[in-house]
Amino acid sequence: MRVAEPTVERLVQYYRLLGQLREEGRLVVSSQQMGEMLGIKASQVRKDLSYFGEIGKRGVGYHVDRLYDHVSSILSSPGVWRLGLVGVGHLGYALLGHSAFRSDKFRIEALFDVDPSKVGQVINGVECYHLDQMPQVAREKGIEVLILTVPGSSAQACVDMAVKSGVIRGILSFAPTPLVAQDDILVYRVDISVELEKLLFFLKGGAGV
Amino acid sequence: MRVAEPTVERLVQYYRLLGQLREEGRLVVSSQQMGEMLGIKASQVRKDLSYFGEIGKRGVGYHVDRLYDHVSSILSSPGVWRLGLVGVGHLGYALLGHSAFRSDKFRIEALFDVDPSKVGQVINGVECYHLDQMPQVAREKGIEVLILTVPGSSAQACVDMAVKSGVIRGILSFAPTPLVAQDDILVYRVDISVELEKLLFFLKGGAGV
DNA sequence: ACGTGTGAAAATCTTCACAGCG
DNA sequence: CGCTGTGAAGATTTTCACACGT
Numbered sequence: 001m002r003v004a005e006p007t008v009e010r011l012v013q014y015y016r017l018l019g020q021l022r023e024e025g026r027l028v029v030s031s032q033q034m035g036e037m038l039g040i041k042a043s044q045v046r047k048d049l050s051y052f053g054e055i056g057k058r059g060v061g062y063h064v065d066r067l068y069d070h071v072s073s074i075l076s077s078p079g080v081w082r083l084g085l086v087g088v089g090h091l092g093y094a095l096l097g098h099s100a101f102r103s104d105k106f107r108i109e110a111l112f113d114v115d116p117s118k119v120g121q122v123i124n125g126v127e128c129y130h131l132d133q134m135p136q137v138a139r140e141k142g143i144e145v146l147i148l149t150v151p152g153s154s155a156q157a158c159v160d161m162a163v164k165s166g167v168i169r170g171i172l173s174f175a176p177t178p179l180v181a182q183d184d185i186l187v188y189r190v191d192i193s194v195e196l197e198k199l200l201f202f203l204k205g206g207a208g209v
Numbered sequence: 210m211r212v213a214e215p216t217v218e219r220l221v222q223y224y225r226l227l228g229q230l231r232e233e234g235r236l237v238v239s240s241q242q243m244g245e246m247l248g249i250k251a252s253q254v255r256k257d258l259s260y261f262g263e264i265g266k267r268g269v270g271y272h273v274d275r276l277y278d279h280v281s282s283i284l285s286s287p288g289v290w291r292l293g294l295v296g297v298g299h300l301g302y303a304l305l306g307h308s309a310f311r312s313d314k315f316r317i318e319a320l321f322d323v324d325p326s327k328v329g330q331v332i333n334g335v336e337c338y339h340l341d342q343m344p345q346v347a348r349e350k351g352i353e354v355l356i357l358t359v360p361g362s363s364a365q366a367c368v369d370m371a372v373k374s375g376v377i378r379g380i381l382s383f384a385p386t387p388l389v390a391q392d393d394i395l396v397y398r399v400d401i402s403v404e405l406e407k408l409l410f411f412l413k414g415g416a417g418v
Numbered sequence: 419a420c421g422t423g424t425g426a427a428a429a430t431c432t433t434c435a436c437a438g439c440g
Numbered sequence: 441c442g443c444t445g446t447g448a449a450g451a452t453t454t455t456c457a458c459a460c461g462t
Binding site (some may be wrong): 419420421422423424425426427428429430431432433434435436437438439440 | 441442443444445446447448449450451452453454455456457458459460461462
Binding site for chain 1 (some may be wrong): 211212214218219220222225226246248263284286287290298299300302303304306307308309310312314315342353354355356360361378379381385387389395397399400401402403404405406407408409410411417
């Protein structure tokens with residue numbers, strides 16, 4: 001069965017929460033309680049979890065350890081993903097050290113930039129190559145996913161290179177530009193300014209002018 | 210009429226695109242063409258734009274300048290928003306210099322941190338205060354919106370302070386934690402690791418295990 | 419003839435409400 | 441009894457299809 005994107009988004013949150021509860025030594029949790037802690041309706045929690053089989057106990061709730069392992073296996077990867085990070089500016093550097101990028105599910109294997117002062121350096125324990133070498137390095141190192149933290153003006157060029165490399169399957173872009181790629185490359189975007197604009201739009205009241 | 214969030218998200222993209230087209234000196238564009246450039250269906254473009262009145266010309270398309278001004282006024286703010294940025298780590302610093310934060314719609318008026326080596330400094334042209342002073346500084350400077358780039362462990366504490374300040378109306382958080390606030394404070398979240406997890410989930414094929 | 423504007427249909431996502439099991 | 445699992449209802453968002461103005 002196909003799992004919807006909003007469901008996956010929430011699964012990641014359940015996973016984090018369960019990790020915490022597990023550390024606190026909690027044994028059991030109900031959909032109601034999870035919902036309250038995450039700002040999600042209990043019925044939504046139950047529906048999300050039910051897509052992957054009956055894992056709770058009626059009249060009791062969910063066994064924290066068991067549910068954690070279960071969600072973990074849903075989100076698990078076949079192996080360790082190898083990532084490349086393109087654009088070692090402030091944002092790229094911030095992500096390199098960011099807690100979101102500390103996981104045993106993936107590893108940043110290479111950096112790419114065009115700045116001669118960065119190429120050849122080892123930054124945060126990862127070697128930086130010239131962008132031109134990206135397709136080759138990606139093939140050599142088995143990199144399948146790219147994080148783009150380049151200016152909008154060069155984002156599409158990076159995507160085109162990724163396509164040509166033949167090995168990149170997914171791209172997470174932080175550039176504020178639309179990207180076109182073949183259908184077999186999965187592109188996700190995090191657009192910071194859009195989020196800020198949305199916030200301000202609804203703050204001012206939502207209507208026009 | 211209430212405007213849906215997905216619509217606002219696309220409006221921001223139309224706005225950017227129209228800005229480019231305008232600079233290129235283009236006079237007219239169709240919903241079909243805008244859609245192709247942004248990866249959005251033409252019918253969706255037309256529906257989004259039609260919420261705000263009849264602005265296109267049948268048989269012709271949209272007049273670029275006119276549509277640009279129109280979308281601009283929809284997204285416009287009553288004045289210049291004053292923002293505070295909490296947490297001047299790598300990510301906070303990156304955002305400070307980020308192109309997304311260069312706009313005449315808002316201005317970052319103050320930074321906040323707990324690190325003594327940052328408090329009192331002027332970073333990127335903006336003064337950094339101790340987090341404890343946030344409610345007071347926010348009131349003095351008319352800050353209504355906060356950007357949170359703090360570790361997850363302190364994000365909720367920042368929200369609580371913001372609530373107590375009495376003047377904060379919106380928060381954009383980059384922390385990977387759920388946040389609870391009163392209903393009159395609008396909270397948006399950008400969760401980088403969730404986006405990456407989603408990408409990897411659908412890359413591996415979407416199903417469980 | 420062409421491309422917008424828009425009701426209506428379709429698809430997607432969320433919430434309800436309750437049967438059923440521990 | 442309490443809480444899950446789930447079909448059905450409801451809400452929201454996208455897509456279709458075509459009437460209409462230029």
